[in-house]
Amino acid sequence: MSKSNCFLVSYIFDNQPHSEEVTVDAESLTPEQARGHIQPLHGAGELTDIQVTRIVHPHKSDTTPGHYQQP
Numbered sequence: 001m002s003k004s005n006c007f008l009v010s011y012i013f014d015n016q017p018h019s020e021e022v023t024v025d026a027e028s029l030t031p032e033q034a035r036g037h038i039q040p041l042h043g044a045g046e047l048t049d050i051q052v053t054r055i056v057h058p059h060k061s062d063t064t065p066g067h068y069q070q071p
Contacts, residue, residue, distance in 0.1 A: 005055075009052055020038060
């Protein structure tokens with residue numbers, strides 16, 4: 001059984017900075033593999049400067065940091 005891993009993909013699309021979390025069933029993600037996940041989100045346009053960083057502790061949904069919670 002393979003464990004899913006999260007990666008933060010930062011990139012420039014049409015001269016605007018963007019970032020997306022990508023979850024894959026692999027231990028690593030190359031910039032070219034990340035391009036395959038990101039390009040369909042935007043369609044046609046210039047996609048450059050792709051950087052991939054592994055997220056060791058992914059954000060769990062429905063959680064709020066303590067400093068944002070009401071007492």
